[in-house]
Amino acid sequence: MKRLAQLLYLGASIIFAGCSSTSTEEQFVDDLLAEMSLEEKLGQLNLPVGGDIVSGAVKGSELDSLIVSGKIGGFFNVKGVEEISRLQHLAVERGPHAIPLLVGADVVHGYETIFPIPLALSCSWDSTAVERMAKISAIEATADGVNWNYSPMVDICRDPRWGRIAEGSGEDPYLGSIMARAYVRGYQGDDMKSDSSLMACVKHFAFYGAVEGGRDYNSVDMSRENMFNYYLPPFKASVEQGVGSLMTSFNLVNGQHSTSSDWLINGILRHDWGFDGLVVTDYNSIPEVATMGCTTESDAAAMTLKAGTDMDMVSGLFLNTLCDALERGIITEKMIDDACRRVLRAKQRLGLFENPYKYCNPQRTKDDIFTTEHRNVAREIATETFVLLKNQGSILPLKKKGKIALIGPLADAGNNMCGCWSMLCRDDLHKSLLTSMKEAIGDSAEILYAKGCNIYYDETTQLMAAGLRQIPRGDDRQLHREALSVASKADVIIAAMGECADMSGESASRADITIPDTQRELLKQLVATGKPIILLLFTGRPLVLDWESENINAILNVWFGGSEAGDAITDVVFGEKVPSGKLTATFPRAIGQIPVYYNHLMPSHPDPQDGVFNRYCSNYIDISNEPLYPFGYGLSYTSFDYGTATLENNKLSVEISNTGKVEGAEIVQLYIRDKVARIARPVKELKAFERIAIKPGETQRVTFTITPDILGYYDSNGKFVFDPGEFEIMVGPDSRSLQIVTYNVN
Numbered sequence: 232m233k234r235l236a237q238l239l240y241l242g243a244s245i246i247f248a249g250c251s252s253t254s255t256e257e258q259f260v261d262d263l264l265a266e267m268s269l270e271e272k273l274g275q276l277n278l279p280v281g282g283d284i285v286s287g288a289v290k291g292s293e294l295d296s297l298i299v300s301g302k303i304g305g306f307f308n309v310k311g312v313e314e315i316s317r318l319q320h321l322a323v324e325r326g327p328h329a330i331p332l333l334v335g336a337d338v339v340h341g342y343e344t345i346f347p348i349p350l351a352l353s354c355s356w357d358s359t360a361v362e363r364m365a366k367i368s369a370i371e372a373t374a375d376g377v378n379w380n381y382s383p384m385v386d387i388c389r390d391p392r393w394g395r396i397a398e399g400s401g402e403d404p405y406l407g408s409i410m411a412r413a414y415v416r417g418y419q420g421d422d423m424k425s426d427s428s429l430m431a432c433v434k435h436f437a438f439y440g441a442v443e444g445g446r447d448y449n450s451v452d453m454s455r456e457n458m459f460n461y462y463l464p465p466f467k468a469s470v471e472q473g474v475g476s477l478m479t480s481f482n483l484v485n486g487q488h489s490t491s492s493d494w495l496i497n498g499i500l501r502h503d504w505g506f507d508g509l510v511v512t513d514y515n516s517i518p519e520v521a522t523m524g525c526t527t528e529s530d531a532a533a534m535t536l537k538a539g540t541d542m543d544m545v546s547g548l549f550l551n552t553l554c555d556a557l558e559r560g561i562i563t564e565k566m567i568d569d570a571c572r573r574v575l576r577a578k579q580r581l582g583l584f585e586n587p588y589k590y591c592n593p594q595r596t597k598d599d600i601f602t603t604e605h606r607n608v609a610r611e612i613a614t615e616t617f618v619l620l621k622n623q624g625s626i627l628p629l630k631k632k633g634k635i636a637l638i639g640p641l642a643d644a645g646n647n648m649c650g651c652w653s654m655l656c657r658d659d660l661h662k663s664l665l666t667s668m669k670e671a672i673g674d675s676a677e678i679l680y681a682k683g684c685n686i687y688y689d690e691t692t693q694l695m696a697a698g699l700r701q702i703p704r705g706d707d708r709q710l711h712r713e714a715l716s717v718a719s720k721a722d723v724i725i726a727a728m729g730e731c732a733d734m735s736g737e738s739a740s741r742a743d744i745t746i747p748d749t750q751r752e753l754l755k756q757l758v759a760t761g762k763p764i765i766l767l768l769f770t771g772r773p774l775v776l777d778w779e780s781e782n783i784n785a786i787l788n789v790w791f792g793g794s795e796a797g798d799a800i801t802d803v804v805f806g807e808k809v810p811s812g813k814l815t816a817t818f819p820r821a822i823g824q825i826p827v828y829y830n831h832l833m834p835s836h837p838d839p840q841d842g843v844f845n846r847y848c849s850n851y852i853d854i855s856n857e858p859l860y861p862f863g864y865g866l867s868y869t870s871f872d873y874g875t876a877t878l879e880n881n882k883l884s885v886e887i888s889n890t891g892k893v894e895g896a897e898i899v900q901l902y903i904r905d906k907v908a909r910i911a912r913p914v915k916e917l918k919a920f921e922r923i924a925i926k927p928g929e930t931q932r933v934t935f936t937i938t939p940d941i942l943g944y945y946d947s948n949g950k951f952v953f954d955p956g957e958f959e960i961m962v963g964p965d966s967r968s969l970q971i972v973t974y975n976v977n
C-alpha cells in the first residue's frame with residue numbers, strides 16, 4: 232500500500248506544480264482518507280510539541296512511538312535538520328500510509344538572522360522590506376527542516392500594556408492588512424511547493440489584541456462593527472493572499488472561546504471568506520474552553536472540532552476524546568474527515584507527498600543560514616524601522632569626534648538586541664551597541680562606557696522581566712556614580728535604556744509602561760549634568776515618555792532591531808543612514824489615557840482642543856487628550872514641506888519637497904472621514920500611503936485615487952456598505968498634521 236501511495240505522489244507531482252488544489256489532488260487526498268482508520272485520522276489532527284527549542288531538548292522516544300503508531304500529524308519546536316529528518320523518515324518509512332509530518336516553528340521575525348520585531352518592521356511602512364525579511368526567514372527555516380511557520384501575527388492592538396503588541400503591526404487595519412499580505416507572500420513565495428517556501432499561519436483568530444486591561448490571556452468583549460472594520464481585515468487580507476493556515480486565539484470573545492467559536496471559524500472564516508486551509512488551535516487552548524467556562528472539558532474538544540478547527544496543538548484531546556464524542560453522537564465522522572482532509576491537503580500543498588525530505592538537506596543548513604548576505608539585509612531593514620521621536624537642535628546625527636559617553640544597561644547587552652520570539656537566534660554572535668560603535672568610530676572619537684544601572688532596582692522584577700536573557704546586575708548606587716563620572720568627561724551622552732528584550736512578547740504585559748525606575752532616575756541625573764543627551768530607546772511597545780520628551784535633547788526609538796541591531800543603530804546615530812520610520816501605534820501621554828488610538832469615534836461633547844480643561848467636554852482635568860506621539864509620526868534628519876493638496880475628480884495630489892540637506896524617505900499618508908453615515912465613522916482612517924525617497928532640493932508629486940472601496944465600511948452584519956455624501960480627505964506626514972479637502976460623492 233505504501234508503495235502505491237508513493238507512486239501516486241509522484242504522479243501528482245508531475246502533473247501539478249502549483250499550490251492550490253486541483254480535482255486530481257483532491258482525489259488523491261480523498262483516496263488516502265478512504266484508506267485510513269478512524270484512529271489514524273485522529274492522529275493527523277494531533278500536534279504535540281516535539282521539543283524545547285530553547286534548550287534544544289527533543290522529546291525523543293515519546294515522539295518516535297507517536298509517529299510510528301500514526302498518532303501525530305506533525306510536531307513543532309524541534310531545532311535541527313538531522314533530528315527533523317530522522318523523524319520524517321520514521322513517519323514515511325514506519326508510520327501508517329507513509330504520511331509525512333508538518334514541522335512547525337515560530338519564525339516570527341527571522342530564523343537565525345533576526346530582523347526587527349514585527350511592530351518595528353511595521354514602522355518602516357515598507358511592505359517590500361517585510362516581504363524580503365519573510366523570504367529570508369523562509370529560506371533559513373526551510374534549510375533547517377521547518378515547513379510550517381506560526382507567523383504572521385496580525386492582531387490589531389490599541390493597548391500598549393499588552394506585551395504582544397510587539398509581535399504585530401500596530402493599531403491600524405489598513406497598514407496591518409498590507410503587512411499581513413507581505414508576510415504571507417514572503418513566507419509562501421509564488422509556489423508553496425518550492426523547497427524554500429514555508430506554509431504561513433496567520434494568528435491569532437481573533438481579537439486577541441483587545442484583551443481587557445492589556446493583560447495577556449484575558450477576555451474580549453467587542454461590537455461587531457469594531458470586529459469587522461478594525462480587527463478582522465488583516466485576517467481577511469491574509470486569506471485573500473492565499474495563506475495556508477490559521478491559528479485560533481486564547482481569548483473569549485463575547486463569552487465564547489475563539490478556538491471553539493462556530494460563528495468565527497465555520498461562519499466568517501470558512502463560509503464568508505471561503506478559507507479551505509488548515510486551522511490549528513493555539514497552544515493547549517482546547518482545555519481552556521473549559522477553564523474559561525464555556526463547556527466541560529470532555530465536550531471542549533468536540534465543540535472545537537465542530538466549530539471548524541482541524542488540529543489540536545498540544546492538549547491531545549482530539550486524539551483522546553473524539554472517538555468517545557463520536558460514539559455519543561455529538562460529532563459526526565464527516566467532521567473528522569473534513570478536518571483530516573484539511574491537514575492532508577496542507578501537506579500536499581507543501582509538496583510533502585511528492586518529496587517528504589524536501590526540507591531535509593544538510594548542505595542547505597550549512598549554506599543558507601545566518602549568511603553575510605542575509606545579515607546585511609537585516610541591518611539595512613533595521614535602519615528603516617527606527618523612529619526619531621525628537622531631535623532638538625539637530626543633535627543627531629553625531630559626528631565621529633570628541634568624547635562620547637555611552638551609558639545604560641542595554642549598551643553592552645548583545646543578548647538583548649533581538650526582542651521577543653527570537654529563540655533560534657545566536658545571542659553569542661550578536662554585537663552589542665558598544666562593540667558596533669567602537670568599531671565604527673575607530674580612532675576618530677572616544678567612547679566612554681558605563682553600564683549606569685540595572686533594568687529595575689528590584690532584583691526579582693528584573694529576573695522576571697529579563698527571562699532567559701539576563702543582564703548581570705550591579706549595585707545601582709555605585710553604577711549611577713560611575714555613570715556620572717563618565718558623563719562628566721564627555722561632550723555628549725548617549726543613553727541606551729528602556730525595556731530589556733523579554734519585557735514584551737507573550738505573557739509580558741505591563742501596568743506601568745514608563746522607563747523602569749533606576750533607569751529613569753539615572754536619566755534625570757544625566758540630564759542634570761547639562762550635557763547634550765540622546766536617548767536610544769529599546770522597547771517592544773509604545774512607552775509613556777512624558778518626562779523624557781520634555782527633558783532629553785533627542786530620542787531615537789530603536790525597538791529591538793534584531794541580530795544586526797548594534798551596527799544598524801550605529802549607522803543611524805552617525806548619519807550613514809537617515810531615519811524614516813513612523814509610528815504604527817500611538818504613544819500615550821499617560822497610562823490613564825489608554826486606550827488612545829487615532830481612528831476613534833467623535834465623542835458627544837467634543838474637546839475644543841484649546842489646550843485647557845473644558846468642563847462638560849470629553850477631556851481630562853489633568854492632561855490633554857492628545858497623545859504624546861501620534862500614529863504615523865516620525866522625524867528625519869532632513870525636513871519635508873507639503874504643498875497645498877488639490878482634489879480633481881477623484882484624484883488627490885500633493886507636492887512634497889525635501890528642504891533639508893540630506894536625502895531622506897518620507898511616508899505620505901492619506902486619511903478619510905465619512906461625515907454622515909448609517910453608523911458613526913471614525914474621525915480619520917488611514918486609507919493609503921506612499922513611501923518616497925527625495926533628494927535635497929527635490930520636489931515630488933504624490934497622487935492618490937479615491938475609490939469607493941476606501942470610502943465604504945462594514946456594517947454590524949459584516950456587509951460592506953457605502954454611504955454617499957460628504958467626506959473629508961486628509962493628507963500629511965502623520966495622523967495629526969493633516970490638510971483637509973472636502974469630497975462629495977453622490
Ligand code: BGC
Nearest residue numbers: 337381434435478513514737
Ligand atoms: C502562542 C503562539 C505560538 C504558540 C506555539 C503560543 O503560546 O500564543 O503565538 O505560535 O505558542 O509556540
